[in-house]
Each structure stands twice: as structure tokens, then as C-alpha cells.
Amino acid sequence: MTPGGSLPVEVLFGLYLGLLTGIVPAFVAGSLGFLVRYFTGVTLPGFGVVVLALSIASVQGGLLGLVEPNIAQSPRLLIAVLVVLMLALYAHSQGDKLGAELPRHLSLTSIRQRTLSADVVELVGTMGQVTVRPTGEIHDMEGYPPLSPALRRSLKNGSWRLPADLPLSELESRLEERLRTDHDLGDVSVTIDERARATITAAPPSGGLSKRIPDGRRAVSIATLVPTGLARGDEVSIRAEARTLSGTVLSARTAVDDEHAADESPVDDGTPVPDGGDAEADPDPAPKPNAASAGGIGRVTVAVARRDVKALLETETPRLVVRSRGTSREFEAFTLVKRAGHVIRRFTVGPNADADLRAAADVTVLAARRQGSETGGRRSGWVFAPGIERSLEPGDEVFVAGPEAATDEFVEAVAR
Known part of the structure; x- marks a missing residue:
């Protein structure tokens, strides 16, 4: 007989005390193993884990020994120590494994x-x-x-x-x-x-008309002949007797537009609504904000300068002339690039970019948007050539132009 009882009882008490006492050392060993491996890439030695686990367990075991001194003279102490060490070493191995597998450059931006x-x-x-x-x-x-x-x-x-x-x-x-x-x-x-x-x-939209009026301007509605295709955002000249005023179209509506809206609205043919249905659950669809007018006599709301409001309201028969916005220069530039046999590509510089090919490729960098340590991992604004001073770095978003074969080879080497 042992001082505390039979051997099976001592084994059970030892397992119980080991599990109870080994939770904190195991947690500390696992956390330390993960942190050391994740930040330094080095595995914490097993001997250090054993010493650390025994040190922590001795504090808890010492408090327990003050309550029952016979524990130090029984086999249950040896069994409890073995359980504590096994728990600590297992937790350390799992923490070390997690620190090795977890990506080291994980961020919200990525x-x-x-x-x-x-x-x-x-x-x-x-x-x-x-x-x-x-x-x-x-x-x-x-x-x-x-x-x-x-x-x-x-x-x-x-x-x-x-x-x-x-x-x-x-x-x-x-x-x-x-x-x-x-x-x-x-x-x-x-x-x-x-x-x-x-x-x-x-x-939902709020303040639809007032929100579209530029600062310093006023909205005025006039009855006039509406050109076919007139839509919100068009720039117009309004001939008001001896004056010509400039304005921006906010909305246009004619009788033809009202007829089209009536034709597209649902017709009540007397068919009863099914049980559980709602006759008002399917209202008339609202017209698209930028829908073009069909033309004809109607009303147009335009935004004009404050000084022109009185002259426009006093005019009985104002006439609208739609001004041309000109040709889009960016589309012209893109057409010239394609006509010269070149292509434009957009990509992000990869971490394994080929620096030698990057410098020797027969392509032109048109614009770059930086992302680096100086911007805190955030993308800065676009920088256009020839303002691009430093070479491309991983994470930069880039537009390049050049011959199709050379550009594709460049993108494949730099974006991987």
C-alpha cells in the first residue's frame, strides 16, 4: 500500500492533477512556440519548453502541496509531472507547426x-x-x-x-x-x-433636382421645341430674343415621352389579384435618369447662371440649340496607338518579377500607381510618364504600351 492508497487510485489522481495543472503550461508553451517560429523562423528548443513547463507547474503544485503535503511522497506526483510535460511538448509542437505554415505577410490590404x-x-x-x-x-x-x-x-x-x-x-x-x-x-x-x-x-435618391444643380446656378423650366435625343447633362444654348444664354439640361419631357410611358405601364383589365397578392406591389417603373427625349413640343429644365434667370423667364418663345462636346481625345489617342501596331496592357507587378527583362523590354510605361512602404501599404494616385522616376516594385499597378509580342512577354515576366 502506498501512503495515499492503492496504485490504481494513485494513477488516476496523478492523471487528474496532471491535466488540471498542465493547462496553463501547455497554453504558454504553445503560444511561445508559435510566436518564436512565426517572427524569427527558429524552433524553440524542447529543453527550454520542459524547464518553462516545470517552472509554471511548480507554482501550482507548490500551492497544492501546502494543502496536502502527502502528495510529494506519493506516485501521483511523478505521473502528474509526466502529464504536464507531455501536454506542454505537444502544445509546443502544434504552435511551432502553425507558426511555420501561417503566411508571414498577411494583411488587410492583401x-x-x-x-x-x-x-x-x-x-x-x-x-x-x-x-x-x-x-x-x-x-x-x-x-x-x-x-x-x-x-x-x-x-x-x-x-x-x-x-x-x-x-x-x-x-x-x-x-x-x-x-x-x-x-x-x-x-x-x-x-x-x-x-x-x-x-x-x-x-434611395434624395433631393433629385436640387442635387443636380451646380453651385451658383438656378433651375428654370421653359416650354419649347425639344430636340430629339436631348438628355440630362447636355450643354445647350438658349436663344432668348436678343440674347443667347448657356445652360445645362437637368430634365426634358414631351408629349411623346408621356405616350411612351403610358404604353409601357400595366393596364388594369379587371383580372382579380391572387390571394396574398398586393395590387400596389408592382408600381410603374420609373424612367431611367439619363433616358433621351423623343423630341417634340415639351418642357425642359435647365441650369443657368443667376443673372440669366430673369431674361429667360421674360422670353415667350425660347429656342434650344444643343452644343457639341467635341471629340473624346482619349479615344483618339487609343486609336493612334492601335494604328501603330501597339497594344496597351494593365497589370500588377508580382513579387517574382524578372528585373533584367523589366529593364530591357521594348515597352513604354504610361502610368503607375504605387503601393509600398512609403504609402503604408496603400495605393497612391496615378503617376504618368515621364514623371515616373523610380523603377517598378512589387504591388505597383501599371499601364504599359508596346508591340504586342514584346508587351505580352513583359507582362508575363513582371506580373507573375
Whole structure:
């Protein structure tokens, strides 16, 4: 017989005390093993783990020995020490393994720069595109009124095509801007996953007309002959008797537009509404904000300078002349590049970029958006040639131009 009882009882007591006392040493050993391996790449020696575990366990065991001194003279102490050491060594090995496998440069920025899954990308010519569709319900934005049923249904049934070579954060920004433009939303937040499914939180339009009036201008509605195709945003000249005023179209409406809207609205043919239905749940769809007018006699709301408001209101028969915006110079430049046999590519410099090929390639860097230590991991604004002074670094987003073969080879070497 042992001082504390039979041997099986002592073994059970030893296992119990070892598990009870070994929790804290195991946690400390695992945490230390993970931290040392993750930040230094060195494995903490097993002897140090043993010494540390015994030191921590001795504090708890010493407190327990004050209560029952017979424990120090029984086999249960040896069994408890073995259990404590096994727990500490096992926790240390798992922490060391986790520190070796966990990526060392994990950051929120790298998480947001993830891209789409390859199986949702559609190839259109030489460019990849993706169709983004909403998933789930369209959420109301906190602090704003709820969305109307028609607007909520329009967003839920919508789909948008975007370039597939952009990170998800850039796709989210582009979709938010498109939704603001197409639906005149007060505010919108979009989250896109790797399957091109968008979670949309939106706020309804607020102050539609007043929000579109530039500072220092006033909105004036006039009855006149509306040119066919006139739409919001067009710049016009208004001939008011002996004066010619300049303005920006805010809205245009004619009798033909009203007829088209009436033809597209649902007709009540006396069919009863099914049980559980709501006769007002499907209201007339609102016209698109940028829809062009069909032309004819109607009313146009224009934004003009304050000094021109009186002259415009006093004119009985004002006439509209739509001014040309000219040719888009960026499209002309792109056409000249293609005519010269060159192509333009956009990519992000990879961590394994070939520095020798980067310097010798027959391509021209048109613009770069930096991302480095000096910007705290955030992307700075676009820098255009010849203002690009330093060489490209991993994480930089770049536009390059050059012969197609040389450009493709350059992109393959630098973007990998």
C-alpha cells in the first residue's frame, strides 16, 4: 500500500492533477512556440519548453502541496509531472507547426486585393469580363429611408459586366459608381465575392433636382421645341430674343415621352389579384435618369447662371440649340496607338518579377500607381510618364504600351 492508497487510485489522481495543472503550461508553451517560429523562423528548443513547463507547474503544485503535503511522497506526483510535460511538448509542437505554415505577410490590404475565381471569367476577344449579379436581398442603408419596391426590384434583377482583371476592391468601387450614376442613389455600398456575387446596401435618391444643380446656378423650366435625343447633362444654348444664354439640361419631357410611358405601364383589365397578392406591389417603373427625349413640343429644365434667370423667364418663345462636346481625345489617342501596331496592357507587378527583362523590354510605361512602404501599404494616385522616376516594385499597378509580342512577354515576366 502506498501512503495515499492503492496504485490504481494513485494513477488516476496523478492523471487528474496532471491535466488540471498542465493547462496553463501547455497554453504558454504553445503560444511561445508559435510566436518564436512565426517572427524569427527558429524552433524553440524542447529543453527550454520542459524547464518553462516545470517552472509554471511548480507554482501550482507548490500551492497544492501546502494543502496536502502527502502528495510529494506519493506516485501521483511523478505521473502528474509526466502529464504536464507531455501536454506542454505537444502544445509546443502544434504552435511551432502553425507558426511555420501561417503566411508571414498577411494583411488587410492583401486580403482585399484578392481576385475573381477563374471559372466565372468570360473571354470576350482578348479581354476577360465578368457578369456581376446581386445575391440575397437588397439591404437598406442605415440612416436613410427605405428603398422603393420598384428600385429594390430593379437592383435585385440587375446584372453588370465589368473587367475581370481587376481586384475585388476595384470591382466594388466601379460597381458602386455605376449604381450611383444609373439609379441616382443617395449612397451605396457593394461587397463582391470570388464568385462575382454582389451584396448591395443602398440608399434611395434624395433631393433629385436640387442635387443636380451646380453651385451658383438656378433651375428654370421653359416650354419649347425639344430636340430629339436631348438628355440630362447636355450643354445647350438658349436663344432668348436678343440674347443667347448657356445652360445645362437637368430634365426634358414631351408629349411623346408621356405616350411612351403610358404604353409601357400595366393596364388594369379587371383580372382579380391572387390571394396574398398586393395590387400596389408592382408600381410603374420609373424612367431611367439619363433616358433621351423623343423630341417634340415639351418642357425642359435647365441650369443657368443667376443673372440669366430673369431674361429667360421674360422670353415667350425660347429656342434650344444643343452644343457639341467635341471629340473624346482619349479615344483618339487609343486609336493612334492601335494604328501603330501597339497594344496597351494593365497589370500588377508580382513579387517574382524578372528585373533584367523589366529593364530591357521594348515597352513604354504610361502610368503607375504605387503601393509600398512609403504609402503604408496603400495605393497612391496615378503617376504618368515621364514623371515616373523610380523603377517598378512589387504591388505597383501599371499601364504599359508596346508591340504586342514584346508587351505580352513583359507582362508575363513582371506580373507573375
